[in-house]
Amino acid sequence: MPQDTQQLTTWQYIQRRTQHGDVFFWFITLSFALAVVGLVAVIGFVIWNGSELARERFGLSALFQDGWNPIRGNFGALPAVYGTLVSSMIALCLAGPFGVLIGVFLTELCPQWLKTPLSFFVELLAAIPSVVYGLWGVFVFAPFFRDHVAIPLANSVGQVFPLLGGTVTAGRSLMVTGIILAIMILPTIAAISRDVIAVVPNHQREAMLAVGATRWEVIWKAVLPYARAGIIGGMMLGLGRALGETMAALMIVGGQKSRVPESLLEPGITAAALIASELPNANDFLHESMLIFMAFVLFGITLILNGIARMLVWYSARGPVGSIRA
Amino acid sequence: MEDIKAHRSPLALQRTVAERTIGHVQAESRTTRLQIANFSFYYGAFEALRDISMEIRDRQITAIIGPSGCGKSTLLRSINRMHDDTPGARGKGMIAIDGTNIYAHDADPIMLRRRIGMVFQRPNPFAKSIFDNVAYGLRVLGWRDRNAIAERVEQSLRKAAIWDEVKDRLKSSALGLSGGQQQRVCIARAIAPQPEIVLMDEPCSALDPIATLKVEDAMLELRRDYTVVIVTHNMEQAGRVSDDTAFMLMDSQTRAGLLVEFGATGNIFTNPKDQRTEDYISGRFG
Numbered sequence: 310m311p312q313d314t315q316q317l318t319t320w321q322y323i324q325r326r327t328q329h330g331d332v333f334f335w336f337i338t339l340s341f342a343l344a345v346v347g348l349v350a351v352i353g354f355v356i357w358n359g360s361e362l363a364r365e366r367f368g369l370s371a372l373f374q375d376g377w378n379p380i381r382g383n384f385g386a387l388p389a390v391y392g393t394l395v396s397s398m399i400a401l402c403l404a405g406p407f408g409v410l411i412g413v414f415l416t417e418l419c420p421q422w423l424k425t426p427l428s429f430f431v432e433l434l435a436a437i438p439s440v441v442y443g444l445w446g447v448f449v450f451a452p453f454f455r456d457h458v459a460i461p462l463a464n465s466v467g468q469v470f471p472l473l474g475g476t477v478t479a480g481r482s483l484m485v486t487g488i489i490l491a492i493m494i495l496p497t498i499a500a501i502s503r504d505v506i507a508v509v510p511n512h513q514r515e516a517m518l519a520v521g522a523t524r525w526e527v528i529w530k531a532v533l534p535y536a537r538a539g540i541i542g543g544m545m546l547g548l549g550r551a552l553g554e555t556m557a558a559l560m561i562v563g564g565q566k567s568r569v570p571e572s573l574l575e576p577g578i579t580a581a582a583l584i585a586s587e588l589p590n591a592n593d594f595l596h597e598s599m600l601i602f603m604a605f606v607l608f609g610i611t612l613i614l615n616g617i618a619r620m621l622v623w624y625s626a627r628g629p630v631g632s633i634r635a
Numbered sequence: 636m637e638d639i640k641a642h643r644s645p646l647a648l649q650r651t652v653a654e655r656t657i658g659h660v661q662a663e664s665r666t667t668r669l670q671i672a673n674f675s676f677y678y679g680a681f682e683a684l685r686d687i688s689m690e691i692r693d694r695q696i697t698a699i700i701g702p703s704g705c706g707k708s709t710l711l712r713s714i715n716r717m718h719d720d721t722p723g724a725r726g727k728g729m730i731a732i733d734g735t736n737i738y739a740h741d742a743d744p745i746m747l748r749r750r751i752g753m754v755f756q757r758p759n760p761f762a763k764s765i766f767d768n769v770a771y772g773l774r775v776l777g778w779r780d781r782n783a784i785a786e787r788v789e790q791s792l793r794k795a796a797i798w799d800e801v802k803d804r805l806k807s808s809a810l811g812l813s814g815g816q817q818q819r820v821c822i823a824r825a826i827a828p829q830p831e832i833v834l835m836d837e838p839c840s841a842l843d844p845i846a847t848l849k850v851e852d853a854m855l856e857l858r859r860d861y862t863v864v865i866v867t868h869n870m871e872q873a874g875r876v877s878d879d880t881a882f883m884l885m886d887s888q889t890r891a892g893l894l895v896e897f898g899a900t901g902n903i904f905t906n907p908k909d910q911r912t913e914d915y916i917s918g919r920f921g
């Protein structure tokens with residue numbers, strides 16, 4: 310065979326190498342995979358480059374300063390960073406457990422006839438455009454929340470915990486934003502939890518049942534631990550959506566850009582909403598550059614949180630061979 | 636004890652059915668532990684078991700043999716009500732432990748399963764440490780005392796003939812063990828709460844001959860304290876370890892599982908009453 314190869318012309322050699330098409334297939338899949346890397350690199354480069362002016366002028370310290378006022382040339386981005394993190398965390402804390410419970414219900418407990426319609430509704434929730442969520446938030450949910458939750462809360466618990474206190478005027482607040490975001494990411498988390506739980510092998514459930522476990526123990530001690538990595542993956546996808554959600558957040562967050570609100574019941578701002586709301590009015594280079602810098606920061610926050618989640622999965626799962634990852 | 640030693644070596648493979656019969660005689664007096672009477676089982680409209688009756692004796696090993704699909708697993712899983720959550724599955728007739736019907740209205744499947752250990756066809760350890768796997772059943776039962784748990788775990792692993800192989804790595808993942816070791820850990824898990832009855836569904840089907848012998852050792856060890864029911868495709872295994880044997884077959888028309896013959900293993904293997912049993916045992920059956 311080796312001699313044989315030497316006698317071939319280059320063209321014949323290539324023909325021989327490629328006659329099964331495997332090489333082409335390999336090449337095509339590789340180039341698509343590399344395209345993703347390229348895209349991330351290009352986006353990273355553009356926002357890195359575009360934010361140069363702002364970075365040189367303020368540096369990272371802008372992220373820890375209050376007071377956003379483009380007219381005076383103050384660009385403290387702390388309110389936006391804080392608002393982004395807080396509203397997303399509220400969303401995750403609410404939608405995480407809820408979504409997992411929905412997934413558990415759909416796979417483990419739901420009667421057969423209810424499964425399909427219920428799944429359909431969960432997926433429908435994901436299909437609603439974010440503007441619609443925003444509108445519903447502004448006209449229905451925010452006023453309701455203000456009258457029936459925020460004001461009573463601020464007058465009671467809020468007297469002790471400033472985080473839930475303050476003067477509730479408008480309905481718009483970081484809390485309401487977090488709740489709306491939670492509803493928006495709920496279907497993502499629920500659908501992924503459902504899929505991941507559905508592929509937990511039955512023998513794991515049976516092993517647990519056979520030692521005399523209740524249904525609850527089977528779910529809590531066998532099914533969920535097995536599916537943990539995948540569920541965390543689903544939560545991260547949801548969190549990513551919450552962090553970057555622009556339209557709904559812009560409509561209900563309240564647009565308080567100049568300071569970090571003392572209370573979750575007061576208006577705030579998120580990075581995505583800040584960029585979207587100011588871009589049309591950004592007439593000088595510094596302002597524009599600062600907005601691009603905010604995009605860069607948002608990018609960074611997403612990356613860091615994803616990294617943390619990945620580490621969480623590695624360490625908590627301690628790499629059991631069989632478990633499911635998303 | 637001699638019984639067990641004999642099984643430690645591969646020579647045990649050559650133990651004949653005749654010897655088995657001799658060992659069987661002293662145990663003749665054991666009382667009925669588990670009574671199956673006119674039991675039929677349905678998956679929806681499909682009749683998987685038809686009118687099965689047998690009496691499983693205390694602290695004996697009862698083997699269920701028969702061709703694939705004849706309902707052996709279905710019967711075994713009916714004994715600890717593993718079908719409860721299968722939609723459309725239901726049983727008819729009676730299965731009683733010590734005279735109490737386990738399908739009675741007031742019978743609690745959770746309490747039932749705590750009295751019965753089960754080992755599955757494929758090793759199915761949890762993605763936890765070896766120790767935690769065995770301790771799981773105990774914790775479900777509400778055990779909290781660490782020392783007591785540790786003691787029982789060791790005792791169970793010894794009974795399952797796996798202690799020497801894992802005693803230095805109890806904290807490492809059970810998934811890192813070989814299939815045969817995993818299966819014996821699963822046996823330890825099943826017997827740790829000291830159930831009264833141990834059910835094993837083809838426990839050796841994934842194992843090599845040496846591991847199989849070790850599991851058989853474990854079964855014979857268990858036989859001193861527990862009532863054991865095994866499903867097996869391996870005729871020699873049934874001959875080697877069991878005291879009683881049930882031979883099942885599928886109804887050729889409806890595919891319902893039938894009990895063809897049930898009796899002392901020695902009789903089934905050397906002197907079957909039914910022609911079909913003889914055909915199956917001598918390998919003349921498909």
Ligand SMILES: Nc1ncnc2c1ncn2[C@@H]1O[C@H](COP(=O)(O)OP(=O)(O)OP(=O)(O)O)[C@@H](O)[C@H]1O
Nearest residue numbers: 678681683702703704705706707708709710721890
């Ligand atoms: N969950 C189920 N739903 C419907 N039918 C089933 C189910 N489980 C088993 N059956 C049917 O019941 C019959 C008996 O199955 P069972 O698993 O008890 O056979 P088996 O004797 O254990 O076979 P094997 O030796 O291959 O394990 C088969 O015809 C099978 O198709």
Ligand SMILES: [Mg+2]
Nearest residue numbers: 707708709836
């Ligand atoms: Mg079977």
